[in-house]
Amino acid sequence: MVIEEPNTASGEFRSGFLTLVGRPNAGKSSLINAAIGKKMAITSNTAQTTRHRLRAIVSRPRYQLIMVDTPGLHKPHDTLGEELNLAAFKALEGVDVVAMLVDASQPVGKGDEWVAQRLEKVKAKKVAVLSKIDLVTEEVLFKQIKAVEALTHFDEILFVSSLTGKGVEEFLSVVVTYLPPGPKWFPDDMQTDQPLEVMISEFIREKILKGFFDEIPHAIGVVLEEMSYDRKKDMYVILANIFVERDSQKGMIIGKAGTSIKSIGTQARIDLEQLLGCKVFLETKVKVKKNWRRDLNQIRRFGYGQGFDR
Numbered sequence: 001m002v003i004e005e006p007n008t009a010s011g012e013f014r015s016g017f018l019t020l021v022g023r024p025n026a027g028k029s030s031l032i033n034a035a036i037g038k039k040m041a042i043t044s045n046t047a048q049t050t051r052h053r054l055r056a057i058v059s060r061p062r063y064q065l066i067m068v069d070t071p072g073l074h075k076p077h078d079t080l081g082e083e084l085n086l087a088a089f090k091a092l093e094g095v096d097v098v099a100m101l102v103d104a105s106q107p108v109g110k111g112d113e114w115v116a117q118r119l120e121k122v123k124a125k126k127v128a129v130l131s132k133i134d135l136v137t138e139e140v141l142f143k144q145i146k147a148v149e150a151l152t153h154f155d156e157i158l159f160v161s162s163l164t165g166k167g168v169e170e171f172l173s174v175v176v177t178y179l180p181p182g183p184k185w186f187p188d189d190m191q192t193d194q195p196l197e198v199m200i201s202e203f204i205r206e207k208i209l210k211g212f213f214d215e216i217p218h219a220i221g222v223v224l225e226e227m228s229y230d231r232k233k234d235m236y237v238i239l240a241n242i243f244v245e246r247d248s249q250k251g252m253i254i255g256k257a258g259t260s261i262k263s264i265g266t267q268a269r270i271d272l273e274q275l276l277g278c279k280v281f282l283e284t285k286v287k288v289k290k291n292w293r294r295d296l297n298q299i300r301r302f303g304y305g306q307g308f309d310r
Helices: 028-036 079-090 110-119 138-149 168-177 196-211 247-254 256-276 296-301 305-309
Strands: 014-022 055-060 063-068 097-103 125-131 156-159 221-230 235-244 279-288
Touching: 014 028, 014 110, 028 055, 028 125, 028 168, 063 168, 079 296, 097 110, 097 168, 125 138, 125 168, 138 156, 156 168, 196 221, 196 235, 196 256, 235 247, 235 256, 247 256, 247 279, 256 279
Parallel strands: 014 063, 014 097, 097 125, 125 156, 235 279
Antiparallel strands: 055 063, 221 235
16 A cells, blocks of 8 residues: 655644544544554454553654544443543543544434533544444435534544545544644654553453453453563463453353363464464463452552553
């Protein structure tokens, strides 16, 4: 793909921060992955997939854009939900551009209105992005654009498909025009400032999100216990603890004769070996931490929401 750099009339290098917000499953993490060109953020159809404020870095000759992924904004039902909303709102402070993502394949509704209302006091430039346009016709897309226009004032309304890549470069080019002249905040070869341990934990949690339904995905927390590198074998040895809230959930994650937990480990290891560039020995243990989603101290020990930024 030929990348066209934005037209910066002054020729000055631009840099700045873009925060992505929206309802759960609006496509924020997928857009970050498409912009970076590799998997940085985990994705699933489950609410609360994103629990950390990941920062991904797009570095080009004329600009550096720091994209901030946030948990989906929603009506919270427990302390974890409240903490995730707080993390998302904090990510709106001091940024240059805010992009509100709206799933083009779903009707614009009260949840989108609620998010848009919270952007009205934000001083940054505001861009609306209709995502998943590969799932809709041009007629539907036109109606969705009109519905988004009615939500609040946006400086731009754009549309993308992170799956096909359509509109992604156009999105980046528009956002960069709103960035101020500035320095490079990160080295050119750095694509995220998220700790490696957090990325590994999240890649493991993603496999559980995609393999289970109902209440189990929300009750899952993953924490790395140990990680070491064996130079002779060129292999990482990783021990991760998977936390659930009830014994019944533990049994489901492990599965009959350990089949479920084995499948989770096999799938996670594929992503981890691509991430780390070498072989991975992954051992997972399932533990019960009752009602951890209602315990703010435990939530922050897991590193979710605001606790990640301590």
